Amino acid sequence: MSMFLVFSERSGPKWRAGEPLEAQSDWLPHKAFMNSLVDDGIIVLGGPLDDGHRVAFAVEAASAEAIEATFADDPWTGSHLRIVSITPWDVRLDGRTSAA
Numbered sequence: 001m002s003m004f005l006v007f008s009e010r011s012g013p014k015w016r017a018g019e020p021l022e023a024q025s026d027w028l029p030h031k032a033f034m035n036s037l038v039d040d041g042i043i044v045l046g047g048p049l050d051d052g053h054r055v056a057f058a059v060e061a062a063s064a065e066a067i068e069a070t071f072a073d074d075p076w077t078g079s080h081l082r083i084v085s086i087t088p089w090d091v092r093l094d095g096r097t098s099a100a
Contacts, residue, residue, distance in 0.1 A: 003044070003089045004067060006057040010048075014079040021048070029075040042070060044096075055081065058089070 010017075014025050021027060037043040046057035061067045064086040071077055 001060040001062060003091045004059045004061060004064065005085075005087045005089045006059050006067060006071075007084045007087075008055040008057075008081045009084050010053055010055065010080060011082055012076070012078055012080040015081075024076075024080060026075045026079070030080070033074050037070070054084075059086075064088075 016024060024030075034043065034046070038046075042059055042061060044058040044060055046055070046059075048055050059067055061070070067086050068083065071083060074081070077083075
């Protein structure tokens, strides 16, 4: 698996600016979907950036196409979020693993 940085924007037609995540429509299905990606080891880190508009994820996947296919199943894709970029990331430092 390779590591990727994925950036999304909260820009879909159902996104209500000024409302917290938990008050957005379809929050619970989106939350469940994202938690399943964490549980499956796909999302390593993720969350909104402080600009209130963008979201960043560190994702382990076989390819950018695999990420697009996986995120297409998110209930918020197209309605609340859209992927802006998927960039391969050559991780050289990883505190999650112990050195041999």
